[in-house]
Structure formats: structure tokens, C-alpha cells
Amino acid sequence: MHLVVFGDRGIGKTSLLHVLAILAKDARYLVRYASCSESSTFDSLFRAVARDVPLLYHAGYDPSSLEVERDRSLGDILGEDPVTPASLSEELVKLTGTKLLIILDEFDRSPEQGFRDKVAELIKSLSDRSARVQLVIGGVALNLSELVAHVPSIRRNVLGIAVAGMAPDELGQIIAKGETIGNFSFENATRDLLIEMSNGSPYLANLLGQYSARTALENDRRVISSQDLRVAVELVLDDMHSRLSPTAQAQLNCLEAKIKPTSLFAAGRFAQKNFGLLPEDMVKEIIATLGADSRQWQGTDGQFLFCDDSIPQILALKYWPDTGMAPSDVTTAAQD
Missing domain, CATH: 1.10.8.60 (Helicase, Ruva Protein; domain 3)
Structure with a gap:
């Protein structure tokens, strides 16, 4: 059984994965952690993982062999051709004397659908062959389907855990x-x-x-x-503010120039706990107020899309009525 940990950004998924890694090491698992990025490819990421798996645990190599004594790794036998789910699983099923836990964090940041498809194929192959390898995937998603919907057949091999905000x-x-x-x-x-x-x-x-x-x-x-x-x-x-891209900063400037502070505060608070999404009434208000400017920030479903995850946090903190920093109309509205 493989594991997918999903939830909104900033609610502790990565911390949970690190705790899981510690517990797995205590249970004598071989643990390899990798963080996905926009440039991640299946070949580069899993070659890096394989380089950390000693050939000592490969059934095809005797513990006294020259390769093992020279501390060679699984990465040394993958060849020069791009690593595929089939070629990787062929070697992973030969692991013996240990259990391997591969943790893929920030899975949602991988831009290519092909990358996710290949990871799903790997999960299916490892499950079908009862390999001593388990994958744990962490990423921002509303639900499990957002991360693994493209290969429905692996759903029976995956346990989804939703991480909610803290009480x-x-x-x-x-x-x-x-x-x-x-x-x-x-x-x-x-x-x-x-x-x-x-x-x-x-x-x-x-x-x-x-x-x-x-x-x-x-x-x-x-x-x-x-x-x-x-x-x-x-x-x-x-x-x-210093971390916002020019595009995100332009969106924030537009929102602050045209939307009343009370609405900015409410939108920020709601979006913070709802994956950056807003309820229909807020979307209508923002789109109506921004007019033509809103078109560039609308999704295909009509939802208003923030250009950066930090923008809802900025709005909620900056226009909080109890900090003494918010405009007077926010404070007045909060008191009303």
C-alpha cells in the first residue's frame, strides 16, 4: 500500500512527512526523500533516489562482490537510457534485506502530466509485483483525485490522508x-x-x-x-511582498486599488482555508468590481484565481481589524 498526503499549503504536510521518515528509519526502513520542482523529470528524480540505494540490498549482487565493496549503488546499474517506470521497477523488485520508502514531497509542483503518469505507473508496477518498496506522495490538492486521478487503476493501491488546518x-x-x-x-x-x-x-x-x-x-x-x-x-x-513575482504584485495592486478593504479581508480569510478558492458571491463581487481586469485571472470554470498562494495571507493579515493597521472602514465593519 502506498500513501498520498494532501491538503492546503502551509498546514504541515512536509513536517508530517519528515516525522514519517524518522519513524520509518527507526523501523529499519531505507528512506529516501525527494522534493519535486517545476523542472523535475522522472529520470532525474529517480536516478537521484537510486544513487542513495546501496547495491548491498540488490539480490543480483553478492555482499562480498567487488561492486558492493566499492559502495556502488542502484544508480550505477540503471544504464544511460532514460529511466522508465518499467526499467526502475525491474530493479526495485530485486531489493532484499530491507524495505525502501521513497518520499516525494511537493508533488503538485511537477508541471508535466507525463511525470505524474510515470509515477502512477511505477506505483502500479510495484504493487502488482509486491516489491519491498513504498511511495509516499505529498502535495497540495483538494482531494486525492487531483493527484492520482489520471490512473484510476492505482486507487486500490493508494491510501489518501487529508491534512486539515489545525484547531x-x-x-x-x-x-x-x-x-x-x-x-x-x-x-x-x-x-x-x-x-x-x-x-x-x-x-x-x-x-x-x-x-x-x-x-x-x-x-x-x-x-x-x-x-x-x-x-x-x-x-x-x-x-x-518581497517574494511576490511582478505578475502577482500587479494583481495585488489591482485588488487593493479597486476592492474595499472589508471584502479583501473576507476574501483572504476564506481563501486561506479553501485552497485559494472563493465562494460564488465573493467571486461575483470581485469580478464585477474589477471589470475587464478580472478576465486575466479567471479560470475556465469562472473561479477567480490568485496569482500566488501568499496573496490571501497578505490580504487577511494586512486588513485584519484588530491589529491597529487596517483602514478605519475595516475596523468599523468588524465592530458592526
Whole structure:
């Protein structure tokens, strides 16, 4: 059985995969972790994985053979032709004396459908031949079908685990651990606000918590106040802005110029927990307000598409009514 871990960005999938890798190593698995990218190809990625698998575990080589004594790897016997699911599985089924766990993170970043098709073919081949190899795939997706829908026959060989956003008490545990390790504490109201602003994201909770703590410690204080959190929000926003592409920045500028702050805040908060997607009423409001400008950001289904995953986070943080940074109409609307 192979595993697919899916969910929204920033909710802890990669951390979960690292924990899984540690547990697998403790169980004497041979673990190989690879992060997919826009330039990933099946050949390059799995050659890199194969180079980390010693020939010691290959049934075709005696432990006392020259190749094993010279620390040769599975990558050394794959040949010069491009690696295919068939050629790779032919060697992987010969592994003995160990179990191999291959973790493919950021699977959604692989741009070529051909890459995903080949990974699916590999999963099917390994499953059909009962190989001592398991794949764990992690990626951003609404559901399991988004990652493996193209080869329905492998669904019976794949277990899907949806990773949801964290509950407030779980985020509170993250903050509490930070307080213990760093020997500092948050004011109760500040802690509650940080948790609410994180909107279920452990990534945001960690980031805001670290910047808040750093601000307080730089001023020789061990108790973190709401002012420290305000500074943290500004630092996080600066960091997010600096990472936006020109295209994403242009979209953000257009939204801020034409959409009222209360709507920006609401859209950001909703999209944060819904894979960047918006409900129909928000989409209609944004498209009607932007007019012709919205056409370049509409999907084939009419959905409004953010150019960068950070934009909803920027909108939710920048126009948050309780930070003291938001325009007055946001604060007034929140109070109403």
C-alpha cells in the first residue's frame, strides 16, 4: 500500500512527512526523500533516489562482490537510457534485506502530466509485483483525485490522508512549546489573537510567533505584547511582498486599488482555508468590481484565481481589524 498526503499549503504536510521518515528509519526502513520542482523529470528524480540505494540490498549482487565493496549503488546499474517506470521497477523488485520508502514531497509542483503518469505507473508496477518498496506522495490538492486521478487503476493501491488546518488548541500547543523553549510568554490576549490570525496554519503561527518573540527579546522583554505582534505582522507582510513575482504584485495592486478593504479581508480569510478558492458571491463581487481586469485571472470554470498562494495571507493579515493597521472602514465593519 502506498500513501498520498494532501491538503492546503502551509498546514504541515512536509513536517508530517519528515516525522514519517524518522519513524520509518527507526523501523529499519531505507528512506529516501525527494522534493519535486517545476523542472523535475522522472529520470532525474529517480536516478537521484537510486544513487542513495546501496547495491548491498540488490539480490543480483553478492555482499562480498567487488561492486558492493566499492559502495556502488542502484544508480550505477540503471544504464544511460532514460529511466522508465518499467526499467526502475525491474530493479526495485530485486531489493532484499530491507524495505525502501521513497518520499516525494511537493508533488503538485511537477508541471508535466507525463511525470505524474510515470509515477502512477511505477506505483502500479510495484504493487502488482509486491516489491519491498513504498511511495509516499505529498502535495497540495483538494482531494486525492487531483493527484492520482489520471490512473484510476492505482486507487486500490493508494491510501489518501487529508491534512486539515489545525484547531485553535493545537496551535496553542505550538505556541506553548515555543514559550517553554524560549523562556518567554505571551500575554493572554496576544496569544489568542495570534492563534486567530493564523487561521489554522501552523506555518503562520510559527512565523508570527517567532517574529513577535524576537521583537520582544530585542527590547529586553520576556512577555510578548500586542505591539510585538503588530511588528511581527509588518515583518511577515514585508517578507511576503518581497517574494511576490511582478505578475502577482500587479494583481495585488489591482485588488487593493479597486476592492474595499472589508471584502479583501473576507476574501483572504476564506481563501486561506479553501485552497485559494472563493465562494460564488465573493467571486461575483470581485469580478464585477474589477471589470475587464478580472478576465486575466479567471479560470475556465469562472473561479477567480490568485496569482500566488501568499496573496490571501497578505490580504487577511494586512486588513485584519484588530491589529491597529487596517483602514478605519475595516475596523468599523468588524465592530458592526
